[in-house]
Amino acid sequence: MISRMPRPYILAETNWKTVSSTEYDVAILPWGATEAHNYHLPYATDVMECDAVAAESARRAWEAGAKVIVLPTVPFGVNTGQLDIELCLNMNPSTQAALLGDLVSALEGQGIHKLVVLNGHGGNDFKQMIRELQPTTEVFLCSLNWYTCVDPAPYFDEPGDHAGELETSVMQHIAPDLVLPLSEAGDGSQRKPSIAGLRERWVWAPRPWTRVSRDTGTGNPAHATPERGERFFEAVVARISGFLVELAATDMDTLYD
Numbered sequence: 001m002i003s004r005m006p007r008p009y010i011l012a013e014t015n016w017k018t019v020s021s022t023e024y025d026v027a028i029l030p031w032g033a034t035e036a037h038n039y040h041l042p043y044a045t046d047v048m049e050c051d052a053v054a055a056e057s058a059r060r061a062w063e064a065g066a067k068v069i070v071l072p073t074v075p076f077g078v079n080t081g082q083l084d085i086e087l088c089l090n091m092n093p094s095t096q097a098a099l100l101g102d103l104v105s106a107l108e109g110q111g112i113h114k115l116v117v118l119n120g121h122g123g124n125d126f127k128q129m130i131r132e133l134q135p136t137t138e139v140f141l142c143s144l145n146w147y148t149c150v151d152p153a154p155y156f157d158e159p160g161d162h163a164g165e166l167e168t169s170v171m172q173h174i175a176p177d178l179v180l181p182l183s184e185a186g187d188g189s190q191r192k193p194s195i196a197g198l199r200e201r202w203v204w205a206p207r208p209w210t211r212v213s214r215d216t217g218t219g220n221p222a223h224a225t226p227e228r229g230e231r232f233f234e235a236v237v238a239r240i241s242g243f244l245v246e247l248a249a250t251d252m253d254t255l256y257d
């Protein structure tokens, strides 16, 4: 038998005995994606990263006295630019908004009035959903991207975008058995659009992934190491756990006082 103690801040592991006697202040909803990540990272990379960042951030916050609860990670992200890549499983933004709305109304009725959406996928964007949802609920809503909440520049030669050095390093740290040797990875190079505004990235358009990247990656994983991943992961969870502690302790009516 493999024994494992339930972590009281991970909903999937805890039980009614604990839940019925705990007053939670903050729920965390990690939100990933299921998609190809170059040749060397697993399809659930964004889910595993979200799981690990949420769990470790919540553990630290819990130990500092904050009553936080990590909800199960949503495994489907917006992948409309990858529909032609086998087994990239798209969930449209409107479906995500419906899902978010249902979860928020459940939490609201149960008296959990702060929700952090912890995003782990570049194609997801919760800002506009939250703008629309916030006036309809008493639950305080906020979102963050774990991969941008700390400036990655000092930690990596070239952080990269999708399955690049940052993501590969973090996966080498949190799930080394699931990362293929870097000799198996493509270089994650991207074709640039011919229009200057798009190339310079001050005009935005969704990218048709298979025309941009040969190996489904955007960003070179060549210099990834588990040590780099660990250092960045530590900085990220330190920052997020600090935020959770502050959020849990704050009476939101006094947020701007």
Ligand SMILES: [Zn+2]
Pocket (backbone or CB within 6 Å): 037, 045, 046, 120, 121, 162, 163, 167
């Ligand atoms: Zn990813």
